[in-house]
Amino acid sequence: MPETAILILGAGPAGAACAIGLRRLGYPVTLVSDWRRFAAVEGVSQRVLDALRHAGLGGALGQAAMPATRHVRWNGEQLQLNQEFLLDRQRFDAALRDELRRAGVVLVEGRVREVQREHGYQVKLEHGPVLQGGFLVEARGRQAPLASDRLRGPETVSLLNLWQSTPGPPASAVESLDDGWAWMARLADGRCYWQITLDAGAAGLPGRAQLPGYCADRRRQSALVRELFDPQALQPAPVHARSSTAILAGDCAGSDWLRVGDAAMAVDPLSGNGIFQSLSSALQAPVVINTLLRMPERAALARQFHQQRIEQLFLRFARMGRDFYRQEQRLAGQPFWRNRQDWPDEQPMHVAAQWSAVRIERRPVLRDGWVDQTEVVVTADQPLGIWHLQGIELAPLVAKLQAGAAIDEVLSGRAPDQQGMLRRWLAEQGYR
Missing domain, CATH: 3.30.9.100 (D-Amino Acid Oxidase; Chain A, domain 2)
Incomplete structure (x- = not known):
């Protein structure tokens, strides 16, 4: 049973998802947070609700999410879209705390005054005890101290x-x-x-x-x-x-600390829902931490995995926001819009598939609760690589095709539905 005590600073969706994931791995977790002081609501999609349930936070949704009709006035057009769900953040955050208690997470309410690193971590609060742990997770969102930022959008x-x-x-x-x-x-x-x-x-x-x-x-x-x-x-x-400035933190992982959620990458609210973005980085964190603590020989690989995915997620969401800003053509000449329609770069969200550019490389992946390394297929749209498709490893198949084997030979012996799925995926990568 792992014994390293883990301190998590911040009780939002990222901190909560990370805490529950660590408890599932058997770690003792203490989460400290200064509860939200202001009322807020967020509009979320069904995809966000599904992600929350996958993270073990579904029980909190019944008390906080309600369907609503959504109206849009953008680029001179007026639309009424499919419903979104309105998430009452104060009720949701309170329900999150109940979920955490049921998972065995120790909750401490308080404002962090100082974090000291000496024989582990000591977290001093404005009022209350000094908390101690061997590993620290920074999940205080935009309020987290930022030693440096790697990339910053328009203020x-x-x-x-x-x-x-x-x-x-x-x-x-x-x-x-x-x-x-x-x-x-x-x-x-x-x-x-x-x-x-x-x-x-x-x-x-x-x-x-x-x-x-x-x-x-x-x-x-x-x-x-x-x-x-x-x-x-x-x-x-x-x-x-x-x-609401988009910020990508500098280093997001160390040997005994990790940044997750908005503390690692905070994006423009037009890029999509903040909860989904926070969960995108937090869901991988327990496996990264487990590897850092229990397999130190893979520590560099685990840090590389976390950092690369944080950076790739940030750029993906930043480009998504850029494309939403570009949809407003009537106002393209106004300073607010002009500054955001060209940031962070000109790279398209989706690059045209080209089979000759598909390659096989060894990259870090998550396997059986650890960060491991294996051969993956790197494509223009998936620069970090794709390991498997519904359990089927892709690198061996692509290697055979690139060596000249016929597709019927490579796929022989597989079920018809698997063959159809693999043929469609190969066609999407430009294979003919």
């Missing part, structure tokens, strides 16, 4: 407003503006949210005391706001300001 700020109105059917909407964009939602109990995302250095942004009036003026200019909310929406409301 962006989001202003979240909330107020209470009359109950009604849940709904959400998003609209593009000359100098940014706004997302808004109404919960069934009448709680209302409106968030505007702007350039952090935008001229005309007032001081903190004037923000409620400034945001109310912006809402009065929106026909979509008047359609979604009642007249209460046109009055000043409490404002919570937060950074």
Whole structure:
């Protein structure tokens, strides 16, 4: 039974998923967090809900997620899309804590004042005991101290407003503006949210005391706001300001520490749902930590695996956000849009398949609860490599085809459905 005590700083989805994964591996886990102080809601897709359930956090969804109709006004078009789910973050975070307690995670509420590294880690809180552990997971999101950043996007700020109105059917909407964009939602109990995302250095942004009036003026200019909310929406409301700048941290893994979630990579909110992005890095973390602690001879391989996937995920989501910004062509000449339609690069989300460029390399993978190394197939769309397709290792098949074997010979003996799946995958890689 592993005995290294693990400290996790941060109780959001990334910290929670990592904690539950480590408990499944038998590690003693203490999670410390300063619980969320402000009300917030997020719009999530069915894909996000499925990812939360896969991470062992599905029990919290029944108390916090509700379906809603979504309206979109973008690039001069007005659409009503399929429903999304509105996630009440305060209720969800409270339910997450219940899930963690049931999993055997020790929860400590408090604000971290100092982290010392000497014979393990000592975490000092503003009020409370000194916590000790042999391994540290940084999962405090954007609030985590950042020694360095490897890549940083245009400086962006989001202003979240909330107020209470009359109950009604849940709904959400998003609209593009000359100098940014706004997302808004109404919960069934009448709680209302409106968030505007702007350039952090935008001229005309007032001081903190004037923000409620400034945001109310912006809402009065929106026909979509008047359609979604009642007249209460046109009055000043409490404002919570937060950074939305895309940031890729420098090193995200060491011999006895790891960064996960927004502490490792925080992306522009237009790139997709923040919870899904956080889970993308946190789900691999328990296996990486298990390898670092129990197989030190593979420590470099484990750090390489975590770092490469963090960086690849960040670029993928950053390019996704860039392409969403590019869909707004009417405002392409405005500074806010111009600065975000060309970042982080010009590389397309999906590169045209070319069989001659497909190659086989040895890369780190997750195998049986450890980080291991094996041959994978590297393609333009999968630069970190693909190990297997529904349990079928791809490198041996590709090696035979590249050596000149006929496809019927390579696939002989496999079930018809497997042959069809492999033929489709090969065609997607440009094999003819």
